[in-house]
Amino acid sequence: MSILEQKAAALYGEQKYPEALDIYLSLYKKSPKTEKYSIFCGNCFDALGDAEQAISFYKKASKLNPVSLTSLIALANVYYNHGDYKNSEKFSYRILKKSPDNVSALLNLGNIAYCRNDYETAFKFYEAVYKNNNASYIAVVNMANTCYDLKRYVKALDYARLALKLYPSSVDAYIIRGNSYIELGRYEKAENNLLRALDFKDNNPWIYNALSRLYQKTESWDRALDAGWNAILCTKETQKEQQINFGYLLYECVEEKGAETAAYYAAKWKNAFPDNKIVAYMAEAILNNKPVAKAEKEYVKQIFDAFATDFESTLSGLEYQVPEYIAEAVRQSFRRESFLPIKYLDLGCGTGLCALAVKPLLGWSEVTGVDLSEKMLEEAKKKHIYNRLIADDLSIFLETEKNSYHIITAGDVLTYFGDLQNLFNGVAKILNKKGLFVFSVSENNCNDNDYFLTPSGRFIHNNDYILRLLKKTGFEKLSMERKALRNEGDKVVYGYIVTAKKILTVEGN
Numbered sequence: 001m002s003i004l005e006q007k008a009a010a011l012y013g014e015q016k017y018p019e020a021l022d023i024y025l026s027l028y029k030k031s032p033k034t035e036k037y038s039i040f041c042g043n044c045f046d047a048l049g050d051a052e053q054a055i056s057f058y059k060k061a062s063k064l065n066p067v068s069l070t071s072l073i074a075l076a077n078v079y080y081n082h083g084d085y086k087n088s089e090k091f092s093y094r095i096l097k098k099s100p101d102n103v104s105a106l107l108n109l110g111n112i113a114y115c116r117n118d119y120e121t122a123f124k125f126y127e128a129v130y131k132n133n134n135a136s137y138i139a140v141v142n143m144a145n146t147c148y149d150l151k152r153y154v155k156a157l158d159y160a161r162l163a164l165k166l167y168p169s170s171v172d173a174y175i176i177r178g179n180s181y182i183e184l185g186r187y188e189k190a191e192n193n194l195l196r197a198l199d200f201k202d203n204n205p206w207i208y209n210a211l212s213r214l215y216q217k218t219e220s221w222d223r224a225l226d227a228g229w230n231a232i233l234c235t236k237e238t239q240k241e242q243q244i245n246f247g248y249l250l251y252e253c254v255e256e257k258g259a260e261t262a263a264y265y266a267a268k269w270k271n272a273f274p275d276n277k278i279v280a281y282m283a284e285a286i287l288n289n290k291p292v293a294k295a296e297k298e299y300v301k302q303i304f305d306a307f308a309t310d311f312e313s314t315l316s317g318l319e320y321q322v323p324e325y326i327a328e329a330v331r332q333s334f335r336r337e338s339f340l341p342i343k344y345l346d347l348g349c350g351t352g353l354c355a356l357a358v359k360p361l362l363g364w365s366e367v368t369g370v371d372l373s374e375k376m377l378e379e380a381k382k383k384h385i386y387n388r389l390i391a392d393d394l395s396i397f398l399e400t401e402k403n404s405y406h407i408i409t410a411g412d413v414l415t416y417f418g419d420l421q422n423l424f425n426g427v428a429k430i431l432n433k434k435g436l437f438v439f440s441v442s443e444n445n446c447n448d449n450d451y452f453l454t455p456s457g458r459f460i461h462n463n464d465y466i467l468r469l470l471k472k473t474g475f476e477k478l479s480m481e482r483k484a485l486r487n488e489g490d491k492v493v494y495g496y497i498v499t500a501k502k503i504l505t506v507e508g509n
C-alpha cells in the first residue's frame with residue numbers, strides 16, 4: 001500500500017469521508033483502471049450518502065474486474081440500503097451464481113423477503129446462511145425473528161435461545177423470547193426475559209412496548225401505561241411510530257379501564273410534546289376538550305403508510321364490507337347515459353378496494369384515485385385499475401381539481417373528517433349534474449352532536465347532519481342504508497351507505 005493509500009485508509013477509518021474521498025479520487029484519476037480505487041471512491045460516496053455516485057463507481061469497478069465479487073456485493077448492499085430491492089435482488093442473485101453460499105447475498109435476499117412480509121422465503125435464506133455457518137448469530141437471530149412473525153412461537157424461542165448462546169447479551173434475542181412467551185400466555189417468563197433485555201439496554205423503546213403489551217394482557221393498566229410512557233420517553237420526539245403506539249394504548253385503556261386514567265396520561269402526553277401534531281390529535285381524541293374538524297394529516301399518513309401492506313388481510317379479518325356495499329349502491333343507482341368513458345373518482349382510495357368492486361359495473365371508464373398515503377397508493381397501483389393515482393389531501397385536491405366526474409365514491413374515509421361541509425362542497429363542484437356521490441359514514445351512537453371524535457381517532461357522524469348537509473350542498477339523497485361496516489375489537493361498527501345525486505350547481509362551479 002502506498003503512503004497516500006495508507007493515509008486515505010486511515011482517514012476513512014476515522015470516518016473523515018470527504019478527506020478520504022479527495023485522496024481516492026486523485027488516485028483514481030491517475031490510475032482509472034485500478035479496480036480498488038473505484039471501490040474505495042464508491043465506499044466514500046456511500047458513506048457520504050451519495051448513492052448515485054457510489055453505484056456509478058461500483059459499476060466501473062465491476063466492469064474492470066467482471067469476476068470479482070467485491071463490487072457486486074457493494075452494489076447489492078447499496079441498493080438494499082436505499083430501498084431499491086429489485087436491483088439489490090438482481091445483484092444478490094448474480095453473486096449467488098458465482099458463489100452459491102455467499103453470506104452477504106443470502107442475508108440481503110432474506111432481508112428483502114422479510115421487508116416484503118414474505119417470511120417463509122426470508123426464513124429459507126437465513127437458514128441457508130446458518131447451514132453453511134452454524135456460528136452465525138445474525139442468521140440465527142433472524143431465523144428466530146422470522147419464526148415469531150410466522151407465529152411459530154416455540155421455534156422462535158428455540159432459535160432465540162441459540163442466538164443467546166452465540167451472543168449472550170443479545171437484546172433482540174431477549175425481546176423475541178419475551179414476545180413469544182406473551183403469545184404463549186406464559187407471562188412470568190415473558191417478563192423475566194424482557195427485564196433481562198432492559199438490563200442490557202434500558203433505552204430501547206421496543207422493550208417497553210413489549211412490557212406494556214404484557215401488562216395489558218395481565219390487566220395491570222398502571223404498569224402498562226407506565227411502560228408505554230417509558231417507550232416514548234426513550235425515543236426521539238420525532239419518532240412517529242412510538243407516539244402512535246402510545247395513542248393506541250390510551251385508546252385501549254379507555255375501552256378496558258375507563259376514561260379517567262387515560263385522560264390523565266393524555267394530558268401529560270400533550271404537555272410533554274407540545275409541538276407534536278400527532279400527539280395533539282390523538283390526545284384530543286381521548287380528552288375531547290375542544291372541537292376538532294378533521295384528522296391530522298401527519299397522523300393519517302403515518303398510520304396508513306405503516307399499515308399499507310397488511311391493510312387488506314387485516315380488514316378481511318374485521319369483516320370489512322364497505323367496498324361491496326358501495327358497489328351494490330352503485331349497481332342500484334348508476335345508469336350509463338353516454339357512450340364516452342365514465343369518469344370515476346375514488347376518494348381516499350387506499351389500496352383500491354372500492355374501485356375494484358365498482359369499476360366492473362361502469363363499463364368503459366377512466367378511474368382516478370386520491371389518497372394521502374403513498375404506501376397505500378403503491379398497493380392500489382398493483383391492481384392496474386386506476387388511470388391516475390394522486391397523492392394528496394382530499395381537502396386540497398377537491399379545491400384545486402379541474403376535471404369533472406360522473407361518479408365519486410368515498411369508502412370509509414369520511415371517518416377521518418369531522419366537519420364535512422367543505423368536502424361535500426368540493427365533491428359537488430366537480431360532479432357532473434345528476435352525477436352520483438356514494439359514500440360511507442360511521443354512525444354517531446354516543447351523543448347528539450353532528451360529529452364526534454372517538455378515542456380511536458376516528459369520527460362518527462349523526463345521520464341528520466349528513467342529510468342536512470347533502471341538501472345544503474346541492475345533493476338529493478337517493479338512499480341511506482344502515483349497515484354493519486366492520487368490527488372494531490369485539491364490537492360491530494354500524495354506519496350508513498349513502499347514495500346522493502347532484503341536483504344543483506353550487507357556487508364556484
Ligand SMILES: C[S@@+](CC[C@H](N)C(=O)[O-])C[C@H]1O[C@@H](n2cnc3c(N)ncnc32)[C@H](O)[C@@H]1O
Nearest residue numbers: 304348349350353371372373393394411413416
Ligand atoms: C380505511 S381506509 C379506506 C380505503 C378504501 N377506500 C377502502 O375502502 O378500502 C381510509 C383511507 O383514507 C385515506 N385518507 C384519510 N384521510 C385522508 C385525507 N385527508 N386525504 C386523503 N386521503 C385520506 C387514508 O390514507 C386511507 O387510505
